[in-house]
Amino acid sequence: MDEVEVVVAHSERATLRVGGVFLKVDADQARVDAEVEAMSLAPVPTPEVLWHKPPVLAVAALPGATLGRLGGPSTGSAAAWAAAGAAIRRLHDAPLPPRLGRAGRSADALAAELDAECELLVASGVLPADLVARNRRVAEAAFRPWTPAFTHGDLQIAHVFLEGDEVTGIIDWSEAGRGDALYDLATFTLGHEDRLADLLAGYGAEVDLDVIRAWWSLRSLLVVRWLAEHGFDPYAPGCEVDVLRSRM
Incomplete structure (x- = not known):
């Protein structure tokens, strides 16, 4: 009999694997609906939806392997990374989905969220003030006009x-929607x-590398506290805090 593997679990959602099936449990029904819709619209391979009975979504496992993980070594040939880049470009060039995604937040909203988070990081002693200030300045480059794209989020x-060197599928579409394409590229290469x-x-x-670097800093600043509070370790080698330190 197949064992039950806990892939990820925290207060917002949990993902279990049983053999070749992934069971995603999410209390936010709108988020699950958005994921199913995004997979149906995306012009790239996605997992097969086996069934959907709220609050559980069952999808089939994908063949192949990833190019690595945050905090671990990056694997795969240059051609494999290029294949991933080509798949991401197909997504970004696709017709826009109806939903605004995580990568679609306005510059004003992001700046306000980032300023509040930076104050908390310093006040609580989670990160040194100079590290936060330097990365806050780097993040400024992300606050610019951009053309909406179909983003994974x-x-x-x-x-x-x-x-x-062939992409077999892309998983976890709950944050997908209209957004800034460079957010996706920065997220994929975070720590790599x-x-x-x-x-x-x-x-x-051609992309603006300063904006990619800005998103590395911005994303890392926004998630450090959340990760630490939900059982993850942003201080592990190669993870978010190291990404922030690299900007120094």
Whole structure:
């Protein structure tokens, strides 16, 4: 009999694996509905939806493996990274979905959220003031006009599967919607800056590298406290705090 593997679990949602099936339990029905809709619209391979009975979504496991994980070594050839970049470009060039995604927050809303979070990080002693201030300045470059794209919204390196140099699927679409394409590129290369050139070779478009760096800082500042409070370790080697330190 297959064992039950807890893939991730916190107060907002949990994902279990039983053999070749992933069971996603989410108390936010709107988030699950958005994920199912995004997978149906995305022009890239996605997991097969086996059934959907709120609050549980069952999807089939994807073949292949990821190119690594945050805090771990990056794997795969330059061609594999380029293939991931090409798949991401197909997504970004697709017709816009109806929903505004996580990557679609306005510059004013992001700036206000970031300022409040930076104050908390310093006041609580979670991060040194100079580290926060330096990364807050770097993050400024993300606050600029951008053309909406079909974005994944949580395109972590662990969410894209490949076999050899072919993308077999992209998982976890609950944050998808209209948004800033460079947010996806920055999320995918967070902690793996050395593979950005390979990814962009497949992406096939010029991007503003200062904005990518800005998103690395911005995303890391916004999630450090949440991760620590939900059982994750942003201080582990290669993870969010190291990303922030690299800007120093």
